[in-house]
Amino acid sequence: MTAAPLPEHGYGLPHDVSVDGFRVDELIHFTLAAITVIFVVVAASLIWSFVKHRSGPALYSHGTRGSIGLVVGAVALVLFGVDGNLFIHTLGDMHQYFWNFKRAEAAQGAVLIEVNAHQWSWDARYPGADGRFGTPDDVITTDDIRIPVGVPVVVQLASTDVIHSLYLPNLRVKQDAVPGMITRITFQAKIPGEYEIACAQHCGPNHYKMRAVLTVLAPDAFRNWLADAGEDARRAYDPEDKEAHWGWEWRRFEP
Ligand SMILES: [Cu+2]
Structure with a gap:
């Protein structure tokens, strides 16, 4: 019977004991922060439009030039600013650290x-x-x-x-x-x-x-x-x- 590792306490990610683990944690924390901001913006605009349009006649529209531009701009911002950022950083971390077997095997x-x-x-x-x-x-x-x-x-x-x-x-x-x-x-x-x-x-x-x-x-x-x-x-x-x-x-x- 081998010894069992101590259980993890508290909330959040398991205790990181590696040299490069913080790179993964940074990506997770960046993602969490980004989706928190997106959630707040989406929820606030939903609530705002519920309140603003709570009475009066039903309105059917594909939106104005301005509102369509705003939506397309927001999607592009999320795609390039959040996903693009994650993608570039992940590729870099993989190449330099997590999949850099050449460097690892050559190390003293x-x-x-x-x-x-x-x-x-x-x-x-x-x-x-x-x-x-x-x-x-x-x-x-x-x-x-x-x-x-x-x-x-x-x-x-x-x-x-x-x-x-x-x-x-x-x-x-x-x-x-x-x-x-x-x-x-x-x-x-x-x-x-x-x-x-x-x-x-x-x-x-x-x-x-x-x-x-x-x-x-x-x-x-x-x-x-x-x-x-x-x-x-x-x-x-x-x-x-x-x-x-x-x-x-x-x-x-x-x-
Ligand atoms: Cu298995």
Whole structure:
């Protein structure tokens, strides 16, 4: 039984413990502010017209040039000012941070992990001391992903049955695990602790049980854990146990 992360308290988004999560939160807060303003303007103009036209004969009209211009202008303002702004910022953030695997993998001390999702748990694989996946010193865990604080982590994801989705709410990232594909996700934690890992894609009757713990450790604690686990893995390695050999050679996506 692994430790459970502490429940979140209060209102709002889950506690953000990632380096880049604020970029997601900023977009959400900007959207909330924009729709609040739009709601107030729309509700106020509705109430105003109800009151203004509450008596007198019914009036049918397609509007004046001025009123049509006002509506078209307001729609254009929302489309370009709000949606356009979100679109441009999202593309920029994806390109520079959330999908910048090249930079993450090149970073000093970056941690690479392979995750195999299946009904209904998350198996994680670390390359061990030799730095290569699919060798006898690979460290394998179940529903227990450990990472060091302060360095980029890159996860390559696979699924052996149906579509799952690796969701780390406290790091503001989520990625589907799709049978027949290797997908990937990168993030960097800035606060040690235990956080929730959830499957975000309904994947069968026990989907709700597909929870795991992400433990963010101090760099030394992580190194020690990985070294000890690598020793254990080497001792426990069984070449006949085909089930345990699901790892793959780390996929190079960038040329
Ligand atoms: Cu699942």
